[in-house]
Amino acid sequence: MGSELTYRGHEPQPTSDSYSPKPTKPWSTVVTPPITYILREQRLLFVLIGIIIATIFFALIPSSQTIYVSKPAHFIHPPRPIYRFNPGGKVPLSLKRKGLRIVVTGGAGFVGSHLVDRLIERGDSVIVVDNFFTGNKDNVMHHFGKSNFELIRHDVVKPLLLEVDQIYHLACPASPVHYKYNPTNVVGTLNMLGLAKRVGARFLLTSTSEVYGDPLQHPQVETYWGNVNPIGVRSCYDEGKRTAETLTMDYHRGAGVEVRIARIFNTYGPRMCIDDGRVVSNFVAQALRKEPMTVYGDGKQTRSFQYVSDLVDGLMRLMEGEHVGPFNLGNPGEFTMLELAQVVQETIDPDAKIEFRPNTEDDPHKRKPDITKAKNLLGWEPKVALRNGLPMMVSDFRRRIFGDHKDNSVAITVGGLRGTMEA
Template sequence: MLIMCCVIRVFLFWNFWILDCKLFAYKTNVMGTLNMLGLAKRVGARFLLTSTSEVYGDPLEHPQKETYWGNVNPIGERSCYDEGKRTAETLTMDYHRGADVEVRIARIFNTYGPRMCLDDGRVVSNFVAQAIRKQPMTVYGDGKQTRSFQYVSDLVDGLVALMEGEHVGPINLGNPGEFTMLELAEVVKETIDSSATIEFRPNTADDPHKRKPDISKAKELLNWEPRISLRVGLPLMVNDFRNRILNGDEGKGL
């Protein structure tokens, strides 16, 4: 009976913890954005919303342009983040149109680089940390789903150009270089350890099959495009991760 009670408590704690994390993500994107827009209105500040490529969901258009409205499951397991960011964009444009708040919206695609948290759950940091620790790299599904990876300094340059310019957005900021998860794993192996292995696990719910930005708008309006390829930027990230892992700074990032 005691064991059963403990199991039930753990089950309830785990499920409430997951629920709380999802609600926290949604509240941050909605209430946090609303609060900051109110502050920007009061003090006359220019407001930057760092939105995400997740607003496109599992896209039926490829590559994704800013004019694409997306293909998002509003009741899916990932929807707390997707719909939270979509709502944040709605609030930002409502404040811009209705309250004359000066805003900028960036739709950020997958970003990697030094000083990321070692175990933040993103695919690049997962692969790099696992390869350095001599663990199998975890691939979900068949590994044929694609993503586009931009180096952090390219993203910073794009955000600065957006904030200093006169264009509201939304504007895609990402690297059009497209990799399957298996291709990414091979690049990580080439960079860290050619003997690294891959472990396949069942795919997560609503995992987008493709993701690639159309950055024509950023090129034209911001005179911006990424300059650092994955094969150039990844070793810089690996050096940072290796130093922190070997020095015992596990889990620490920015």
């Protein structure tokens, strides 16, 4: 009987077949659409606030900026983009480049100082080693105070120990006046190769077209062995560079040193030594001083002249490439000495005189590089013609000879590009 009694308030409750610990959401039913849910209880306001916060957050993240920095005036190339990022921004991996630690022997000289400019501009740490026999501090003074530049007064005929990734070995007098007085090819090269072996650095030797001597083959290719007088007045330089190439290849084959060999043909440009006995600097200095331009022999000897920025580009491509060489680096445009004198006349003084003198001993009759190998393997060829590059060298010589600062800039069009050189 008791089980059948029903007390007030204890009536049976309806039961459900399914159990859910959370109440059913109104937007989960077909009856209430999603838009109604968003509009209720100020939910739309919070969505808008979230969008505003996200917009402000992404707006404050710095983005990359591409800044174009022009090269020094004597390098007439298109401005190269340097990627700079504000603090807090992330640098994409594809834009990162680890700066190298590079030593340039002879880095205060004519070619060396231009090479240093390019390496510093690229972001590398550069150590210049020079004894200032033909180099000049003025050539690198604009780098003083930079954290990625060091200058060491040292003669490479004495050993030197540095921790570096690459060695550009340019230290050697390159003009007849200087190398006859102080030939230093072999010992300096041997010391720098020893350094490369000890620290595992890549080594680039700047050899010369003089290894071909007075060539019997024209134009000269890298496989030509040359025609050199081993006991002549120029042999200290000619044979010294040939020996330097031999040592370089022996260290490569025997000690596993990574090496590169460049055979440099006649090069001209700002910062050349004014009275170093080389034909371009001689002609320019003589014409500026109103002196007769001295042509040796009959003036029919031929040479090829490349502007210094072209050479530096070739050296850097060779160092960064995967080919040992040797590579001819020169301009295949061929000029006789008389033709060169005429170009100097056109550039400086149409009334400049030409004076003939007896030819020097062992002076090569023809010199022209075959640069097919450099074109195919390095993707390199010179771009600056003699008539375009010579005025910039003349401006530099005029300033150094006469101290002329009145016209402190010379505009010149080179290879279709307009550049400005500070005089």
